[in-house]
Amino acid sequence: MALCNRVRSGISLFNKLGSLGSQRSTLQRSLLAPSVLPLTSRNYANVPGLKEEKVQVPLALYGGSGNYATALYIAAVKAKAVEKVESEILQFAEAVKNSSKFSLFIKDLSVAKDVRVKAIQEICGEAKFSDVTKNFLVVVAENGRLKNIDTISKRFKELAMAYKGEVKATVTTVFPLPPEEEKALKETVQEIIGSGAKVHLEQKIDPSILGGLVLEFSQKVFDMSIKTRALQMERTLREPINISNI
Numbered sequence: 001m002a003l004c005n006r007v008r009s010g011i012s013l014f015n016k017l018g019s020l021g022s023q024r025s026t027l028q029r030s031l032l033a034p035s036v037l038p039l040t041s042r043n044y045a046n047v048p049g050l051k052e053e054k055v056q057v058p059l060a061l062y063g064g065s066g067n068y069a070t071a072l073y074i075a076a077v078k079a080k081a082v083e084k085v086e087s088e089i090l091q092f093a094e095a096v097k098n099s100s101k102f103s104l105f106i107k108d109l110s111v112a113k114d115v116r117v118k119a120i121q122e123i124c125g126e127a128k129f130s131d132v133t134k135n136f137l138v139v140v141a142e143n144g145r146l147k148n149i150d151t152i153s154k155r156f157k158e159l160a161m162a163y164k165g166e167v168k169a170t171v172t173t174v175f176p177l178p179p180e181e182e183k184a185l186k187e188t189v190q191e192i193i194g195s196g197a198k199v200h201l202e203q204k205i206d207p208s209i210l211g212g213l214v215l216e217f218s219q220k221v222f223d224m225s226i227k228t229r230a231l232q233m234e235r236t237l238r239e240p241i242n243i244s245n246i
Contacts, residue, residue, distance in 0.1 A: 058162035061155050065148050069155035072136050077163070079132045086160040088133040092123075093153035106146035116141040167197045169217035172204040172225075189217055 055074045061067070076085040096102055105111065105119070120141045124134040140146055161168055169189045171177065177185065186201045193199065199217075206214075211226035 057159065059159055061159070064145070065151040065155050068140065068145065068148070068152045069159060072132070072152070072156050073159040073163070075132050075136065076160075079130070081130055081132055082160050082163050084130055085133050085136075086157060088127070088129050089136075089149075089153045089156055092127070092129075092133070092137065093150045096149060106141075106149070109144050109147075113142055113144075116144075116146065120146075161200060165197050166200045167193055167217060169199055169201045169215065170204055171201060172206050172209060172214040172216075174205070174207050174209060174211055176203060176205065185215070189215070193218065 055077045057070055057073060061070055072085065072089070073082070076082045079085075096106065106116070117138055120137050121134070124137060129137075137146075137149075140149065140152070145152075158168070167189075169186070171182075171185060182201065182203070186199050189201065190199045209225035209227045210230070212224045212229070214225050214228075215222040
């Protein structure tokens with residue numbers, strides 16, 4: 001909570017910068033090309049003079065956000081700060097979502113690169129972020145990818161969970177599960193995957209499934225929703241009747 005408050009304080013500081021968001025130029029707009037750069041080439045987590053440490057990434061993530069999350073993971077592992085970086089990047093993404101003014105700012109690619117970087121440096125300084133998180137966010141700001149920070153943070157969380165030996169399981173229901181049912185479901189999933197990993201159960205609410213539940217983990221889906229059962233029944237009733245079998 002304290003970290004989240006510091007991030008909000010940093011964004012409040014950004015809001016006071018006023019004229020920064022209005023500094024634009026045609027030349028800067030034409031030069032801005034938000035392509036994914038090889039972040040690992042920045043080597044911002046490396047210590048000069050030391051041999052490059054080979055980091056094994058537990059999950060293969062694809063796309064621009066996956067590339068950024070992977071680069072951050074490698075830097076965090078080298079700095080032995082995966083959990084700290086996870087907390088910081090998630091808090092930053094959450095704080096950004098709660099500030100409509102800053103959300104508009106990071107989505108506007110016509111804003112000069114140095115203005116974006118200055119805003120991020122102010123926020124990270126106020127929040128007292130680690131060097132890994134601060135330097136990463138600066139790179140993201142330079143590359144015009146702050147608009148993807150929510151997705152990047154979620155992808156990084158997947159890597160951090162794998163690093164900690166956790167398996168994410170998602171249960172979708174119409175209403176929140178009572179604590180005793182949530183505990184029983186978590187224990188069931190734990191028995192299925194074994195003791196080699198710890199289950200992290202997340203609940204999602206979706207009234208459209210009508211009832212029952214949908215359980216997803218380890219690329220498996222167990223659909224026990226009333227909606228799916230109703231659709232299956234409807235397909236069965238629509239099938240033509242073979243009179244010869246009656």
